[in-house]
Amino acid sequence: MPDELPKQFDHAQAQARWAPFWESRGYFHSDPDPSRQPYTIVIPPPNVTGALHLGHALNNTLQDIMIRSRRMQGFNALWMPGTDHAGIATQAVVERRLLQEEKQSRHDLGREELVRRIWEWKNQYEARILGQLKQMGCSCDWRRTRFTLDAQCARAVRHTFFRMFNDGLIYRGRRLVNWDMFLQTAVSDDEVFHETVKGHFWHFKYPVIDPQPGEPTHVTIATTRPETMLGDTAVAVHPDPAAALERAERELTDKLASAASKDRPEIEAQLADLRTRRETMLPLLEKLRDMALAGRMLRLPLVDREIPLVADEWAKPELGSGSVKITPAHDPNDYEVGKRQRLPMLNILNPDGTLNAAAEPYQGLKIMKARERVVADLDAAGLIVQIEDREIDLAHSDRSKTPIEPYLADQWFVRMDKLSQSAIDAVVDGRVKITPERYAKGYVDWLAEKRDWPVSRQLWWGHRIPIWYARGVTEAELKKTFAGRTDVAWRWDPENNQWLISAEEEDLAAGAIAGHTIEQDSDVLDTWFSSALWPHSTLGWPDKTPELAYYYPTNTLITSRGIITLWVARMVLAGLYNLGDVPFHDVFIHPTILDGFGETMSKSKGNGVDPLDVIAKFGADSLRFGLAYMATETQDVRMPVEFECPHCGKAVEQTQKTRALSRVSCTHCGKDFSTQWATKPDDMTLPRATVLSERFELARNFCNKLWNAARFTMMNLSGYTAGAVKNSALVIEDRWILSRLSTVTAQVTAALDSFKFAEAARMLYDFAWDEFCSFYVEMVKTRLQEESSRQVAQRVLAHVLDTLARLLHPMAPFITEEIWQRLAESAPARGLATPVAAAESVMVAAWPKADTSRQDAEIEARFAKFQALLAGLREVRSRQNIPPKTPIRFSVRSDAATRELLEPMGPYFNSMAGATIEAWSPEVTSPPRSANFTAADCEVFVDLAEHIDIDAEIARGEKEIEKLREQIAAKEKKLSNESFVSRAPADVVQKERESLKSLQDRLQSSTTALVEMKRAQASGER
């Protein structure tokens, strides 16, 4: 039924047909089966903040390639899917929309209602994300789909927290945190980004209380945030300014010594400045130091508070005035000074960013307003010394995009010393192998800092911290209440005079302790706390499930480099802590997808590309194969895109401008469209442009090529019978393609084993297109026409296509299934030595084994010579402008051995170049009017009789001779170099000699031919 097969591969139809087929057969599902070896991957759960972009598509394609190939290799393959609740990120998105659309804050809604809204959002986006993965053909075990906030994951979180609490790994501490004033929560360091903004640097002075004679009456300090002076509790000066200045000078001198010449002037200027400073300021700084040691106090203006002058090394005499104001509750460095100097920590902020009662006269003002007032009041008091313009690198919350305020708050921490060490050890001793290796360094370095992990977040979306506070309760009451229960533990909190009670399984009721009311901590856990448990929580931990026993540790984790520390490291330490074993053995870090301007794709930048756009236009197989083809080891993937105007359908280029905008005017029809996919499908008023990249055309074209090769095969399989093929029945091109197939099978398998996806894709592309299609299929055509050769040709052809489909299936599942199923109609049993019935789906077919006995170097070398001669003949045709249908004749001069090898290919010179062999011997001479070339140890003369364009031939001949002379000169020079001949390996020298000889031969024959052509030209003109 060849007519049924369209000339172009219909990807939409294939996807619609085979996705449900696979699902209905349950191929994606895996159950523990001790008789088979498991191969397991847990998905990096995508955040439910929005839809997936091409970065996710790459990540998941690579995982599916591994899963599908291992499944075909006989492993019991499980790909565990799911999504991440992404705590702050998701809450931020929902809150922002709430504010935009309903002008409400989360406090207007209340905790319960907000959380309900976020669940709604989650349900919508989870469905969308899973839908995207399914459309991509991801063979996840959907029945096992998990969510980091579902009941099973929640149990794992509770148990882990409880164990850590019991082991003393969890503690509560007052710390300065990054406070997001919009979301009113602490955000972790990695959720903070810095942005340079224009600001000022204010210098003002604090009066000294009762200055002694000879002492300054004021101390000058400087700040970019004047309002924080309200929270100052000291001013610091360096305890030994002379030594500090000396050290600074020494450092600069060292730097100058090793600096590049262009950097020198600046360093020299700094050095000069430093020396001046020592002369002019040192006496004052030393005086201030003495005053500090004497316990002298300053009067903090505006709030009229007495604060001490302290000596602390944090003050840098080489900077500013050399004195620095200390605001322990609102600056990380000042906080450290405050602890060292036992200063009060005065918090001047409310959680919403307004000033509190501690900043009495300014209470209730927002920070910016307070800043203006403070500056004005200081000015009025005559205390401002100077105001400089300055660019300030200001911390912003990644989630709300609003500035961060350092803020003192009670937080929960996980003690990291032992946990970090265990995760370092696992990588150092090879239990976890990171590929590419270079990423192991960052992982180890980060863990080696062993900084405690702040895990509490002042959010409503997430795992609520399983801690209850009890005041006024005796331990006897606790013991009595929880007698016999191992799932409740408590600890005394002396700072706050209360009991901390943790419960492992169930929440405690407010009235759990008779006569008292206990209260649960209102915070939730950092989202990475639950992500860290993902490889075992998804398998049922803390229960001892058959899944956990069978699939854990999993095999491979595939992720991007951005979360090696945040996620990978924490999974390793959590797995070791909870189960005593690593969560996976291999970690593969894949490249990052960048936009056309070299920036990472992200939803917030609006430069992301929806994989569904690519699938709609090019098909899922093209998306997958294209991504695999691009996924090389060191190079990130640059992806310039264009927009398809939804009005006129024309392509609109992406420019620096349009990247940032969501509304763009079509450069062709002028109408507006949106370039971003909606954060919610119904909130867009503009039609959205499909976002495309021509980088997928290669894969789309490849799929089409493959499809047509399959189509050709189907069209020529009538009368096919399965049966053993004897080696003696194979002709040269059969033996050649089988040799190549065997090599490619081995290479592709090895490449996938070492995560070299691009290499595997390239090898398959080249083999399928350049060898299978361009040569084998072309050559088999004549044999398919003849009864005597047809049967063997059909069997080999079917076998090669069958193997190719299997090798390509992990990268291009739909088209290979389509081909597999069609092939089964004409050729239900395939194979050369012993044909077997084809599997019911390529998905469950066996992975090809390389039959090394088929590898034949001699045949491949012989074939290469044939290809060289063929190319030469085709070039003559093209150069001489001879139409394809006009036959040509040629004769060859070569030795007998070469003739014996190549003359049997005569029919193929006919069918593939329209060229007939006229004579082939060592004595052949050039016909009077001919085009000639040298290839594969043969001199070839193409007899062109009447229609020769002799000028073209002469031009080519001259050019060729010139090139040959250059090459010969280079080789002669090399070979006359004494040290090359004596020091280079003998085989290299030998190869050079042979190469020179062959070049000289070619020069000889080209020169002869050129002379003859010139003679012919002269006679032709007469």
Added chain:
RNA sequence: GGGCGCUUAGCUCAGUUGGCUAGAGCGUCGCCCUUACAAGGCGGAUGUCACAGGUUCGAGUCCUGUAGCGCCCACCA
């Protein structure tokens, strides 16, 4: 500031342990709608392999430095 990576044709990228006459796709030029495929076939043109040194018989490949780009980490009263 510390670490890592990148720089090869107009564009996007390959290039294994140094042996190269430096490749592919897109684009471009010429010929062809040849019964698998015009999303195709055949052929052509296009490169100071970022720059400067060094090691070597030999460097796109190794070493040092410089410049530009990107990422991670730290920090900036």
